Amino acid sequence: MAKTLTRSGTSSGLGVDAAVARQLLGDMLLIRRFEEKAAEAYALGKIGGFLHLYIGEEAVAVGTTSMLRPDDYAISAYREHGHCLAKGSDPKRVMAELFGRRDGLSKGKGGSMHLFDKGTNFLGGHAIVGAHLPIAVGVGFAIKYRGGDQVIVCYFGDGAVPEGEFHEAMNLAALWKLPVLFLCENNRYAMGTSTDRALAQTEIWKFAETYGVPGERVDGMDVLAIRDAVGRAVARARQEKTPSLIEADTYRFRGHSMRDPAGAVYRTKEEVEREKLRDPIVLFREKVVSAGVLSEADARAVEKDVNDRIDEAVAYADASPEPPGEWLFTDIYKES
């Protein structure tokens, strides 16, 4: 993952060639299978604490990352496995982190909500809602301070929008013209609170206008539509140091966390079943196969490869030892 994919002209009319299609499909499937295996491992007691699955939202992370360069930054909240994997982290080390093992990305000290990967410029999983938005602005500040042309993508949910830090971050990024892409994954529920119970303005993209920056709403289940919107925003950030707000209309197929497996109290089964018809992976697979960009055999080969990689990730996490006791006291401070 984490290769830059650009639009390339094809006769399919989809704007993607076979290599790009294979990668987008593979990346989305990798996240889906990873999350399914994580849910199994949670049920077996191998993963503890809170586990927030990204199933249903894969197109956002994959479409977005496909428009970034490897030296661009990404930062996210606590439903971040997909963003971390899309940015290029090794699924083996991500799974080991979820298992609380020494070979995890954060040495087993962070867990599901605190994935970090310096090697891919993934600046974390942050689990206080809204707190990472100002941090993303700080990364944008540093990029501009150094005269670079990188961008930072800041993923957050609709639940962060009523927080003051969303507004402080939007204001500062706009005021100082920083290369920050605010990417709101609107999955309609902050835990169990629907957007209409939380926001006086439920059309989140319209907050962009308040702060004088470009904003748009995009179908978060359509990986190609996300690529288009993100491509425009990244170009503005890189060339003009203009921040943008994109609202991706998406949906999580599972509950808020494993402790809310069905999500049945605050939404209906009918709604969930209806939304599953928008499954971003099924839709994209159908689209590229019917357009002849990939053959059925190509798609199956992608699926087989992903399944193998995830099996390897689970085996690796299982085999990794627990962190040694003395690690309790390491990394509290960086020794100069």
Place this chain on the structure above:
Amino acid sequence: MAVITYRDALNMALREEMRRDGRVFLIGEEIGLYDGAYKVTQGLLKEFGPQRVVDTPIAESGFTGVGIGAAMVGLRPVVEMMTFNFALLALDQIVNSAAKMCYMSGGQFNVPIVIRGPGGPAAQLAAQHSQSMETYFYHVPGLKVVRPTTPMDAKGLLKAAIRDDNPVIFIESETLYNVKGEVPEDPEFLIPLGKALVRREGTDVTVIAYMGMMYRAMEAAEDLEKEGISVELVDPRTLRPMDTETIINSVRKTHRCVVVEAGAGFAGMGSEIGAFVTEQAFDDLDAPVERVTGANAPMPYARNLEKLKTPSKDRIVAAIRRVCNVNGS
């Protein structure tokens, strides 16, 4: 050595570190065009420009988060809190983001940030602008907490804080900004974090104090000298990590210990020092550890009530006499 104010010593430290290291920048409210609410950053906008002396709107959580993000990717921000009372608006960023980033990333992302500004009792500023804030921070693993008492310490400790690779909470005092003292002009003059200082040697009792309380304890010590009580004064300078060794060594010598703090006593600095002195030097103590603390009340506005809130010289003298088993004259 130059004889300059505490304020100018801080300014000198900032200027020297900004000249030395292009990654160092300042960010906060009124620090540039206004030259600083307390003039600590005076003249720095003129020398370094708006890219490195960044005026912010009133958004403490926002601009503290900006500092943390910039620090994660290699810059060295110095965030000014116009007063530390406002840092509570950024407490989540400081405690949950800055302090824990290194740990929860398994050491991948450290946060070399200094958050500085005045705190502690001030002059008739009442409950929200006049209070000791260090307690909120020194409880947190991952933070370092500094309280510099003299102009020399202000310079040496601030420079060390800026060069430190970890988040440092650096709390100055409005009441000390005009205090003058000797300050080395050497741009490499540093005072290491985590080292206490014996400010006055004595043999009968160890008094531990910092900031304004150190000046008051110094007056008490000079008065008691006339009565034949020899007071040793220890200034921790850094509250986290604390130099327990210097404090314990002093108590082993004097066998008595009094802690003076401006803040409310409940679960304060005196509680912690009293606990570790008792744990580590119980057999050396000839008297229980005494605490002289601020009253367990918010800071009042009225001058007479305000005076009752913080420890007076008389209360410090009385506590020292008690542990030395000497009746007042």
